[in-house]
Amino acid sequence: MSSIPPNKTLYVNNLNEKIQKEELRKALYYLFSQYGRVVDVVALKTIKMRGQAFIVYREITEATKAMRSLQGFPLFDKPIKIDYAKTRSNKLNVLDGEYKLDESNTQSIYSQMFSESKFSQGVTTISKKREHEEDDQSNKKMALDKTDEEEENVIPNRILFLQNLPMDITEKMLSYLFVQYPGFKEIRLVPGKPDIAFAEYENELQAQTALKVLDGFNITPTNAMKVEFAKI
DNA sequence: AGCACA
Numbered sequence: 049m050s051s052i053p054p055n056k057t058l059y060v061n062n063l064n065e066k067i068q069k070e071e072l073r074k075a076l077y078y079l080f081s082q083y084g085r086v087v088d089v090v091a092l093k094t095i096k097m098r099g100q101a102f103i104v105y106r107e108i109t110e111a112t113k114a115m116r117s118l119q120g121f122p123l124f125d126k127p128i129k130i131d132y133a134k135t136r137s138n139k140l141n142v143l144d145g146e147y148k149l150d151e152s153n154t155q156s157i158y159s160q161m162f163s164e165s166k167f168s169q170g171v172t173t174i175s176k177k178r179e180h181e182e183d184d185q186s187n188k189k190m191a192l193d194k195t196d197e198e199e200e201n202v203i204p205n206r207i208l209f210l211q212n213l214p215m216d217i218t219e220k221m222l223s224y225l226f227v228q229y230p231g232f233k234e235i236r237l238v239p240g241k242p243d244i245a246f247a248e249y250e251n252e253l254q255a256q257t258a259l260k261v262l263d264g265f266n267i268t269p270t271n272a273m274k275v276e277f278a279k280i
Numbered sequence: 281a282g283c284a285c286a
Contacts (some may be wrong), residue, residue: 057284090284094284100282
């Protein structure tokens with residue numbers, strides 16, 4: 049019986065401490081995404097914080113649903129324990145800032161997002177803890193240097209498949225990016241899979257133009273977006 | 281068992 053009032057962030061403990069941080073975050077992210085839009089997962093391996101994590105949702109109702117459904121869920125052989133977090137996650141304040149901006153002025157959110165502030169800083173909580181700067185470079189290269197097999201798969205399609213998106217990406221943010229190229233129709237997010245999306249264009253050629261420019265685009269300093277033609 | 285990130 050929890051004494052903490054319901055809020056958007058869940059505190060999860062009794063996690064298997066042998067699991068690597070990134071693997072754990074990813075597992076939690078997918079597990080909890082089933083119940084709503086997860087915008088951040090914070091897991092620290094410090095003495096004090098190991099075996100615990102914070103799952104940040106957009107809505108309290110989503111957090112509540114997840115807590116009910118996943119209470120005691122055996123993750124990496126240990127039943128997880130879930131409660132509401134005691135304090136508000138920083139990420140939520142960042143998100144609120146973006147939302148206000150979004151409401152007030154479309155032009156400014158664009159420059160905010162892709163210049164110095166909100167988009168690049170705020171959205172990057174996931175990766176900002178990286179110790180090595182080179183990760184930046186290698187991420188970018190990974191997305192840009194295609195292997196031979198990937199090259200073969202490239203059958204032009206007016207629908208683009210976007211991968212490696214930050215988990216709190218919005219349809220609006222992606223639209224700002226893709227609408228710059230002619231023929232843009234819409235962005236489609238995928239429920240339960242916040243790191244991928246689709247961008248639709250009028251025709252293959254237009255889609256290809258966007259692909260060429262936006263594949264490998266550093267949507268945050270450490271998340272190079274991968275863009276390929278959808279396989280449909 | 282342990283409630284953080286800014």
